[in-house]
Amino acid sequence: MEKAMLLLADGSVYEGFSVGAKGTAIGETVFTTGMTGYQETLTDPSYYGQIVTQTFPLIGNYGTNSFDSESPRCHLSGYVIREWCETPSNFRCENNLDTFLKEKGVIGLYGIDTRSLTRKLRESGVMNGMITTEPIADKKAALEKIREYYIKDAVKNVSSPEIRTFKAQGETKYRVVLFDYGYKRNIERELLRRGCEVTIVPYNTTAEQIKEIAPDGIMLSNGPGDPKDNIEAILNLRETMKLKIPTFGICLGHQLLALANGGSTRKLKYGHRGANQPVLDLEMGRTFVTSQNHGYAVDAESIKDSVGVVNCKNANDGTCEGIRYLKFPAFTVQFHPEVCCGPLDTAFLFDKFIEMMDKGGK
Amino acid sequence: MPLRHDIKKVLVIGSGPIVIGQAAEFDYAGTQACRALKEEGLEVVLLNSNPATIMTDKTMADEIYIEPLTLDVVKRVIEIEKPDSVLSTLGGQTGLTLSMQLAEEGFLDAHGVKLLGAVPETIHKAEDRQAFKDTMEAIGEPCIPSKVVTTIEDAVAFANEDGIGYPLIIRPAFTLGGTGGGIVNNEEELRDIAENGLRLSPITQILVEKCISGWKEIEFEVIRDRKGNVITVCSMENFDPVGVHTGDSIVIAPAVTLSDKEYQMLRTAAINIISELKIEGGCNCQFALHPGSFEYAVIEVNPRVSRSSALASKATGYPIAKVATRIAIGYTLDEIINAVTGKTYACFEPAIDYVVIKFPKWPFEKFVYAKRTLGTQMMATGEVMSIGTSFEQAMMKAVRGAELGLSTMNLKKLEDKTTDYIREKLHDCDDERVFVVYEALKRGIRPEEIHEVTKIDNWFLYKLLNLIKMERSLADGELTDEKYLTAKKLGFLDETIEQLSGQKIKNPRFASYKMVDTCAAEFAAETPYFYSTYDEENEAEEFIKEHDTGKKKVVVFGSGPIRIGQGIEFDYCSVHCVWALKEEGYEAVICNNNPETVSTDFDTGDRLYFDPLTKEDVRSILETEKPYGVVVQFGGQTAIKLAKYLDELGANILGTSADSVDAAEDRERFDELLEQCEIPRPQGHTVFTAEEAVKAANELGYPVLMRPSYVLGGQNMIIAHSDKDIEEYMEVIIGHNNMENPVLIDKYLMGVEVEVDAICDGKDYLIPGIMEHVERAGVHSGDSISIYPAQNLSKRIRETIVDYTGRLAKALNVIGLVNVQYVVYNDTVYVIEVNPRSSRTVPYISKVTGVPMVDMATKIMLGSSLKDLGYGTGLYPEGDYVAVKVPVFSFEKLHDVDTHLGPEMKSTGEVLGIAHTFEEALLKGLTAAGYKMKRSGSVMLTVRDSDKQEIIKVADKFNTLGFDLYATPGTANTLNKNMIPTNVVPKQKGGKNNVITLLDSGKIDYIISTSEKGREPAKDSVKIRRKAVERSIASLTSLDTANAVADSLLLGKTVKDVELVDITKI
DSSP states (O other): OOEEEEEETTSOEEEEEEEEBOSEEEEEEEEEOOSSOHHHHHTOGGGTTEEEEESSSEEOTTOBOSSOOSSSSOOOSEEEOSEEOSSOOOTTOOBOHHHHHHHHTOEEEESSOHHHHHHHHHHHOSEEEEEESSOOSOHHHHHHHHHHOOOOSHHHHHSOSSOEEEOOSSSOOEEEEEEESSOOHHHHHHHHHTTEEEEEEETTOOHHHHHHHOOSEEEEOOOOSOGGGOHHHHHHHHHHGGGOOOEEEETHHHHHHHHHTTOOEEEEEEEEEEEEEEEEETTTTEEEEEEEEEEEEEOGGGSOTTTEEEEEEETTTOOEEEEEESSSSEEEESSOTTOSSSOOTTTHHHHHHHHHHHTTTO | OOSOTTOOEEEEEOOOSOBTTBOTHHHHHHHHHHHHHHHTTOEEEEEOSOTTOSTTSTTTOSEEEOOOOOHHHHHHHHHHHOOSEEEOSSSHHHHHHHHHHHHHTTHHHHTTOEEESOOHHHHHHHHSHHHHHHHHHHTTOOBOSEEEESSHHHHHHHHTSTTOOSSEEEEETTOGGGTTOEEEOSHHHHHHHHHHHHHHSTTSOEEEEEOOBTBEEEEEEEEEOTTOOEEEEEEEEESSOTTSOGGGSOEEESOOSOOHHHHHHHHHHHHHHHHHHTOOEEEEEEEEEOTTSSOEEEEEEESSOOHHHHHHHHHHSOOHHHHHHHHHTTOOGGGSBOTTTSSSBTTSOOBOSSEEEEEEEOGGGTOTTSOOBOOSSOOOSEEEEEEESSHHHHHHHHHHHTTSSOSSSOOHHHHTSOHHHHHHHTTOOBTTHHHHHHHHHHTTOOHHHHHHHHOOOHHHHHHHHHHHHHHHHHHSSOOOHHHHHHHHHTTOOHHHHHHHHOSOOSSOOOOEEEEOOSBTTSSOOOOOEEEEEOOSOOHHHHHHHHTOOOOOEEEEEOOOSOBTTBOHHHHHHHHHHHHHHHHTTOEEEEEEOOTTSSTTSTTTSSEEEESOOSHHHHHHHHHHHOOSEEEOTTSHHHHHTTHHHHHHHTOOBOSSOHHHHHHHHSHHHHHHHHHHHTOOOOOEEEESSHHHHHHHHHHHOSSEEEEESSOSTTTTOEEEOSHHHHHHHHHHHHHHSOSSSOEEEEEOOOSEEEEEEEEEESSOEEEEEEEEEEEETTSOGGGSOEEESOSSOOHHHHHHHHHHHHHHHHHTTOEEEEEEEEEEETTEEEEEEEESSOOTTHHHHHHHHOOOHHHHHHHHHTTOOHHHHTSOSEEOOOOSOEEEEEEEOOGGGSTTOOOOOOSSOOOOEEEEEEESSHHHHHHHHHHHTTOOOOSSSEEEEEOOGGGHHHHHHHHHHHHHTTOEEEEOHHHHHHHHHTTOOOEEOOOTTSSSSSHHHHHHTTOEEEEEEOOSOOOOTTSHHHHHHHHHHHTTOEEEOSHHHHHHHHHHHHTTOOGGGSOOOBGGGO
């Protein structure tokens, strides 16, 4: 058992053992409370630049497989868990966690009290940290580096520059452009399943280019980092929305569209990451259990009455979870209706998007 | 919209006596419901026949009826109390079924009463097999191929259909815990079980289902409100695959072998089901999942709170029953604050950061001849739950907490068996299978091979293998601090570590505690609910510091899993002790490991430690809490067993000292004490070996009573009539005990048994009441019908009993409660047993006399004197009512168990009948216990020679009532000679017409059967009694019970003719 450790910006150290790749990485340390779906978590591009800890203690129980990844790569900086399962059991299992992490180059740490780490993050807010399998010779210097760290060019790093088009399952009903801010595969799958031909375009695709493609709908994907860093994407969106093409935004896509419409975003103390966040849909009068992964939120007050309606909020802390726009056919949500991992309860939003296209944005 | 304005007064129906399949979890649910209703300012009317419950406490409801749970009684209560609503979903199957009948008959509508929780259409869709199948099909949820049938021939025809075949599972409709069902492998078995199931089903309907045993069994607890908001509280995975009843399965929460795709598929299915059924409240969905694909099937849906929901509540901290109650009265999930965090709402799905294991507690220690094979019919009487940061740790805690005498997974009796035997034994699916699996792994049998046989998922097997690896590692090489810590994290006790390593632990550690907070630490929670592990942070310690009240702390030890002999009564006592402590200005801390109980509700005490009640676990709790005192006298034998150890640790045991406990238990010291008090007891000896036992018995003269010392519920207690009996039983006793403690042999005196509970302060004593048993000594007190106040004792005898009790209490220096059992034989009072602790009868006596015994005892332990408490001393004046406690058995759930009553306790629960006269109270009690009290028909009699004289009187009464009498030749001969016309029926072997065929004919309404010896399933008398159980024939195995039943019938009344009593008004 080789040692590994996590050094946090406040100087505290969690010592444990190494799992997966060896090396050193710095990232923003966050926790997720999802109890299943570690493979989806590991491959979720929204975790770019972050060291992710799982609050559930037993990870890797059912191994990993070639079906459940949400992107081809692991974008996170490090992975921290209490215990991993050497002998996973599931009919689709191909590898154990260690092998998977090694293949994907993820530095992992296990054997620490993840609850203690979670409580620390909860109290002090997300904190930078360094995960390493090597001895730290100069702690002071390391801490300096850790404190200096910030997540840079997150979207640019996870978005693919290629334009790709995927055929719809069955008959093509609509053509949808999916902005890749670091999209999760299941967004694509949900659209394909509903008869959409999906064209994935880079984060910086312009309104002109969209106009050329002339899609029936626009899907704004999830993605990592501080939404305000994406000035180019925001400016492009400001133009794109003038095309009045039915638009559905998720997570970062939701935040970017809000920013493009004069809204503002702020960083949450420790974010919402997990598969159990309750969202109140104010228009439906219902509460839904949702999958979430975000460290920033749109300020509900920043959405002018003339621009849109904040129609969803988090039932626990009241933060903005969704906006319906008034001047063009668009709605966005902070949570993840495409889930993976998490509850499928809000998958109907994709149907709502289809209905919007049925109406042609009218 | 919060509370509905049209609800002001609610009737809550409880679940009745504790039986297998319906236990303390419904007291927990009912208590939460009552509290939630009262918090809303609603008036609560409560009906439950079970007096040992907390929900029937005066603080829980405004009007309380401890009356038989029959349709007639519920109607009368509604007429008297005029509630505007009935809550149907918190009283188990019993409460639900009654509510449905009321609704379907139109009674509720006619009386303007609303049904809360579930509507009849919902219940019908969930519980009627065909309707359920149709509903599932309509929403595209797959069911197992099956057919609802009402005849045996239809069942056989289905079996012969294409693609069906054997094995098949038979599930009778509307029966508790799957009663009467089973797996069948051929037509003969199918015919047999189908017949039984059809008879047991109140609507003569069974489901014949394709057997999918070997699939994973997964459960979801779901909760939904009237707006359609729905969440899953918890997922659970059974260690044992489909085929073993979930109540008999080891269960882990959350599900561990499912990927997110499988998990979400089933979670979505559960949500679709509850939404389609439109349940407003809690619901349990059980699924079978193919281990090699995404194929799944819905097994069952329970549209109410259940055993699983109690488990899910305790496993997550999410109070399902409380939330379900609020939903029933109009709230929605987004309006109900999560009491655990105080910050989140009830629509927030719990996330947990530990694993939970439930381990069943079976009654096989008691029923040594019972068939132990696990199947679709539940047999466990109770369960323990454990929480750990790893599966291994939780498993080790569960096993040691189940009080099986084990501190590891090693079952001693398997050690010397051959590997071939172990390999073969893997095929037996019984209560010991997990230990056989462990032994098999230890012998080097590969997990894959074990999986092939048992279908237990490899994940579990490899985890067990980790424990074996640790055992080996401990036995090999130096015990480093690192290795020690790893072993602790896997759940090993210090004692085991030292034993396996042969080395002293250099730096022993105490456990640290983590909080159960519903949210995996995402929010700062305020729940004082903890479990132990071995990490650096101790959240309990932090909590205590942050919430320093300056109050003195007292730790109350609970009673562990429900088992025969130690039931819900002790939870009642523990909870009352906690309440009294709080009232007296102390901080009350609970330690218990039973998820079904009120004591383990996170807001019962000031803090809850959900951990095993074993020495080392308890020591760590004391280390963290550093309490002023500890209480052991309310947690049954489980807690009292800790007394000596706690004393050695230097803990301040409040109340009766450990030394006094020992003085009452240790035969020699007890004899000295009696001598000193000049109180006679039946002559007796203590022995260690079979030879000594035979010698002693011959000296005393047969019959003799034998029992191991330090036991509860008369476990392994028997009456021996011959040397051969003694030899047989000594073997059984030695097989179940490590023989640290001797076996007691006493002269058996067949007199009237009398029992008292007393409260003592060291100087004075108060006896709330004297109870007399209907059955003479020889039938365990827990199985006897008990009457308060005693009806047939002379003033002198009563005074002697009061005097003796006082002398004993003083001599033992009892501070708190003491229970004394006497036998009155030839007009002399003998002491049989003294227990310086709370007893099974405390809740019922407290309720009928109005003397709050536990509260008083607690106050006395804290220093009050009896005189200050205002209830006087000596014998408390008798009330106007007679209360009769009648035992309830679960024989139909247990195969091959003899129903003959004896010194070993067999009942699982009890009911109470309260009325102005003994006869009326008895009638109520018997009715509540399930006797149909038919006043005409036929009686079958077959009694042992020693009962032949006495049976005449009893038979005469049945004859007078107009019953046709049938008897086996010997018994018939006696009766006919005494001018009681009786038909002779040959015993089993005698040709075409015999007792068995007569019982099968359905003609017989009562059977009176006694025999010299029983137990062995092969004996004729046992077979006859088993047949009676199978045919649901009232089976009376003591002439005293039979006589009481006859007297009650002679009264010529039914419960309809007897006034209902609101016990809050007496």
